[in-house]
Amino acid sequence: MTGLADLPLREELRGRSPYGAPQRDVAVRLNTNENAHPVPAEVVDAVAEAVRAELAGLNRYPDRDAVALRAALADYLGHGLGVDQVWAANGSNEVQQQLLQAFAGPGRAALGFGPAYSMHPLLALGTGTRWIGATRGADFDLTPAHAAAQVAAHRPDVVLVCAPNNPTGTALAPATLAAILDAAPGIVVVDEAYAEFARAGQRSALELLPGRPRLVVTRTMSKAFGFAGGRLGYLAADAAVVEAVQLVRLPYHLSTLTQAAGRAALAHRAALLGTVEAVKEQRDRIVATLRRRGHPVADSDANFVLFGVAGDQARVWERLVARGVLVRDVGLAGWLRVTAGTPAETDAFLGALEEIA
Structure with missing residues (x-):
């Protein structure tokens, strides 16, 4: 064999x-x-109805840019975001893979602060990106000075940082993110997969997006929405970043059924959340x-x-x-x-x- x-x-x-x-x-x-x-019964019914409405048209390709879904995601995120500033894919992992394909790859490097999400270095490996394993403090903290020094020393093309961090659950202080942004020469990706669970007073990196075209915030519907089986992740960023990932995304990467299910779920987000x-x-x-x-x-x-x-x-x-x-x-x-x-x-x-x- x-x-x-x-x-x-x-x-x-x-x-x-x-x-x-x-x-x-x-x-x-x-x-x-x-x-x-x-998943609550009312959402089950809504998703089933939305998917059923698309079945007769499965002989046609889906909307390759998922515009209606992205509009619904922008509405959920708020912060004045428009459809041109939001992108969606099959889980935030695929979103992050597309970001590495667009901004990293052979001859380039990505950096993350470990211990962190173990998929990030694997995404780097899969895209031919050199991975730089930066570190956190003894208590899994990440101070502005420590983070900025490591970014400045390595000058990676992409920085990936979780907020809150996985597997530690640690929050990312706004001052630390600001220090990373100041030190980073390239794209900074803030992975907010668990943002909806943050304790009172914690701030989202979404607040920092205006005027920062190299900042990207990725999120998922797998966790707080309880929609892991739906496989839907997304990003918010400058419109130019969305244009960039469209250069590397596979054609028709989000199925008609995924888009329909996602829109139905977002329409019933109060029940899911x-x-x-x-x-x-x-x-x-x-x-x-x-x-x-x-x-x-x-x-x-x-x-x-x-x-x-x-x-x-x-x-x-x-x-x-x-x-x-x-x-x-x-x-x-x-x-x-x-x-x-x-x-x-x-x-x-x-x-x-x-x-x-």
Whole structure:
């Protein structure tokens, strides 16, 4: 049987594994930062109706520029954004891939501050972009001086920074983003996949877009909207950035059905986003409970919590799985990440961890 070793694979891909979280058949799955609450019935009906209305026309290609969907996304984001400043694709990963295709690639470099979203260096690898792994502080913080110094030292073509950060949940201070923008010679991409879960007082990078044509904010409907299966991500930026990604996007990359489902979901966003406060309540409950028990816990503005454990985190992960609870081992020694789920799922996680801690 032919294996990868027998194929003329690019050398930099040899020995690598596809991205993905380990899946186990357990009762409580809190490892992929999904919204644990099901899509409300009214949204199910609206999406079904919208998709059904398109079925007879599937012999035709979709709107290759997804104008109606982008208009709906601009309306949701606000901040005076127009349709020409918004772009959409199959998840924010594809949006970020398109940004790297347009502004990075062979002979260019992208920089991120680790520990951060593990897909970013893989996107760089896939686009032939040199990846520069910058660092955060000991408490996963990112100060303006530390961030700017690393950007200035490497002068990357693209900077990718998560706000809040994944896997730590750490917020990005406006002063730090401003310092990165001042130091960066190229594009700065702020990945706001979890922005809707931020605690009161946290500000979005969307506020800084006017007058900053090299700033891009990416978001997703997978998390707060509970629409992960819909695979819809988007960006907000200067209109020239949207023109740039249109140069590299595949033709008709967003299907007619995805566009219809996305528009229907956005039209019912109040119902979909109605679970955000419930998720934040469970997140804060996890943080408070684990700290009370003596676990180190990173401050979180996302729908997950990074917490410290004694000993080998891989062993703790296995013992939690044995008790029917799946969390994420993100490869940080002594740390695990848990998604904030339903109250019952939080009960199961906290109970299982207490048994083995």
